[in-house]
Amino acid sequence: MRPAVEAEKIGIPSVVITTTGFTAIARAVAQAEGMTGLRIGEYPGAVGVHPEDLVAKNVENVLFERIVNGLTGPLATAAAASPAVSRPADEVVFEGSFEEVNDYFSSRQWSDELPIVPPTREKIEEFLRHTDCAPDQVIAVLPQANLAAVPWNIAANAVMAGCRPECMPLLIAAVEAIADNHYNLNNIGTTWGVLPFLLVNGPAVKKLGIESGGQLISRGANPALGRALGLIIRNIAGYNLGRNYMGTFGYPMNFTLAENEDECPWEPYHVEHGFKKEDSTVTACGTVTWGWPPAIYGTADKTAAQTALEFLSVELTKKPCLARLAERGPNGFRNMITILLAPPVAKSLAGAGYSKQMIRAYLYEHARVPFRELEFLLRYGHSEAFTIRDAVARGIYPEEYLVGQDEAVRVLPNPEVINIVVCGDPNRNRVMVLWGGYVNPVTKKIRLASNPPLL
Amino acid sequence: MLHQAEHSSQFEPGRFSSMIAGEREKGTSVKEIVGVISPAGLPLGAARNISPPLDTLDGKTIGEVYNNHFKGELMFQTYRRLFSEKFRGVKVIPYHEFPIVYVGGDPASQKKIAREIAAIAREKGCDALITGNGG
Numbered sequence: 001m002r003p004a005v006e007a008e009k010i011g012i013p014s015v016v017i018t019t020t021g022f023t024a025i026a027r028a029v030a031q032a033e034g035m036t037g038l039r040i041g042e043y044p045g046a047v048g049v050h051p052e053d054l055v056a057k058n059v060e061n062v063l064f065e066r067i068v069n070g071l072t073g074p075l076a077t078a079a080a081a082s083p084a085v086s087r088p089a090d091e092v093v094f095e096g097s098f099e100e101v102n103d104y105f106s107s108r109q110w111s112d113e114l115p116i117v118p119p120t121r122e123k124i125e126e127f128l129r130h131t132d133c134a135p136d137q138v139i140a141v142l143p144q145a146n147l148a149a150v151p152w153n154i155a156a157n158a159v160m161a162g163c164r165p166e167c168m169p170l171l172i173a174a175v176e177a178i179a180d181n182h183y184n185l186n187n188i189g190t191t192w193g194v195l196p197f198l199l200v201n202g203p204a205v206k207k208l209g210i211e212s213g214g215q216l217i218s219r220g221a222n223p224a225l226g227r228a229l230g231l232i233i234r235n236i237a238g239y240n241l242g243r244n245y246m247g248t249f250g251y252p253m254n255f256t257l258a259e260n261e262d263e264c265p266w267e268p269y270h271v272e273h274g275f276k277k278e279d280s281t282v283t284a285c286g287t288v289t290w291g292w293p294p295a296i297y298g299t300a301d302k303t304a305a306q307t308a309l310e311f312l313s314v315e316l317t318k319k320p321c322l323a324r325l326a327e328r329g330p331n332g333f334r335n336m337i338t339i340l341l342a343p344p345v346a347k348s349l350a351g352a353g354y355s356k357q358m359i360r361a362y363l364y365e366h367a368r369v370p371f372r373e374l375e376f377l378l379r380y381g382h383s384e385a386f387t388i389r390d391a392v393a394r395g396i397y398p399e400e401y402l403v404g405q406d407e408a409v410r411v412l413p414n415p416e417v418i419n420i421v422v423c424g425d426p427n428r429n430r431v432m433v434l435w436g437g438y439v440n441p442v443t444k445k446i447r448l449a450s451n452p453p454l455l
Numbered sequence: 456m457l458h459q460a461e462h463s464s465q466f467e468p469g470r471f472s473s474m475i476a477g478e479r480e481k482g483t484s485v486k487e488i489v490g491v492i493s494p495a496g497l498p499l500g501a502a503r504n505i506s507p508p509l510d511t512l513d514g515k516t517i518g519e520v521y522n523n524h525f526k527g528e529l530m531f532q533t534y535r536r537l538f539s540e541k542f543r544g545v546k547v548i549p550y551h552e553f554p555i556v557y558v559g560g561d562p563a564s565q566k567k568i569a570r571e572i573a574a575i576a577r578e579k580g581c582d583a584l585i586t587g588n589g590g
Binding site for chain 1: 563
């Protein structure tokens with residue numbers, strides 16, 4: 001719908017074609033771009049499963065009239081251009097008991113349907129003491145709703161999630177990270193169910209009680225931080241379930257990882273990305289997958305390091321949407337792979353002489369599928385009008401894809417799409433591959449308050 | 456605007472309140488009233504409305520913009536036939552004469568392509584655009 005918005009801005013009436021269930025997201029995106037009353041022509045039903053004759057019939061009997069009415073009929077909304085209504089960030093908006101506050105927040109879609117801690121002025125002010133930012137300073141403007149995040153509303157969400165006040169600087173940095181264009185928050189509303197999560201590095205991990213070892217996402221400060229991220233995405237970024245947050249089967253809880261830097265045999269993630277070891281950072285990440293963590297065994301005929309590399313090469317072809325993962329270039333699809341290595345596996349790889357970069361290079365070369373599999377996925381998994389050959393011509397796929405049906409082609413767009421994090425149970429030999437479509441990782445430094453309250 | 460549980464027309468007691476109804480009847484629940492701050496983002500800037508509608512489609516030039524998704528190529532074919540049957544002198548600029556709008560890229564690259572498309576539409580004399588497919 002973005003071309004329609006730009007065309008409308010220069011006076012060309014435009015109709016956006018949606019399918020049932022997606023009209024609200026089209027309007028939401030247009031509104032975030034500063035445009036109200038977008039013309040919509042809604043196709044009835046899920047076009048993906050309709051045969052060609054039914055598509056033609058629905059267009060002729062339903063959709064075409066909607067297009068004509070959209071272009072020539074009176075405007076759907078008579079609302080003239082109007083300034084957005086603003087309000088003080090610290091305004092008390094509701095008074096009631098714990099249960100009544102929870103019902104009110106639920107009715108406004110401000111919660112995740114679990115009970116929240118009521119964000120009272122007193123509790124929020126405890127969080128504000130842990131940052132040097134002014135309480136109403138605009139930290140970022142978050143898409144899709146293009147609403148401002150300020151310490152007041154960031155802290156309100158953190159209180160609701162059950163975070164501790166000293167986590168405030170981490171959450172401010174997390175907001176800066178998801179606001180970065182490179183992260184691509186604007187595009188996570190997809191039916192795929194993209195789940196943002198955080199990775200924390202540096203001294204903040206221990207200082208804030210963030211777990212990096214066994215069962216890490218379920219321990220310590222991690223669950224509340226993940227929950228706060230999820231609430232910020234709903235309440236400040238404006239992602240509402242079923243309106244513009246369209247995950248077909250919903251979303252698990254957002255989670256938080258931390259690297260176990262004591263057990264990591266390489267430079268930790270943030271140092272790899274240009275930060276000092278003594279810096280604390282938070283990286284905004286995303287995943288569409290969780291799941292099976294294969295165990296890695298060394299045997300008489302194969303080292304644990306070699307087994308790990310071969311397992312990971314296979315795992316990388318199992319979980320992602322390969323037709324999208326393989327894309328590249330400025331207009332190619334955004335992807336991030338996060339590989340979680342339990343410390344014993346990381347140490348086996350390092351002991352065999354592998355750096356993180358060497359692991360990436362190996363996986364880039366060895367994660368392959370037969371060409372016909374990629375073609376099948378593109379044709380039947382995406383209903384694309386264009387072929388792999390067309391995508392090669394547009395620079396989205398590489399020329400190495402112009403091969404025979406049974407030739408194995410590389411599926412990773414580049415080695416750098418892989419992010420390696422050492423974490424999890426220090427006594428287990430497991431690995432896990434997470435694939436996040438639509439997002440890129442963005443790392444921000446956590447700026448502690450110059451004079452925080454004593455803990 | 457402040458809403459109070461007892462008086463707000465926007466507030467209906469829901470499942471959280473009903474959880475403790477039994478406790479209240481037994482007199483074992485203490486109702487502490489708290490005031491809360493909104494967790495929502497703050498609106499910025501102003502919105503603008505869409506451009507005025509056309510008086511008729513007769514004799515107009517209509518541009519097609521496609522994102523290569525959801526069987527749009529079938530739909531655009533049908534629109535072309537129906538335009539020629541129902542309106543006089545409609546000219547269609549087919550989607551292959553515009554850049555493809557794609558799910559890839561990031562907000563900056565997507566906006567750049569959207570602006571290029573709008574500029575091409577003007578250059579080609581389009582009176583209206585149909586863009587799809589969403590879902």
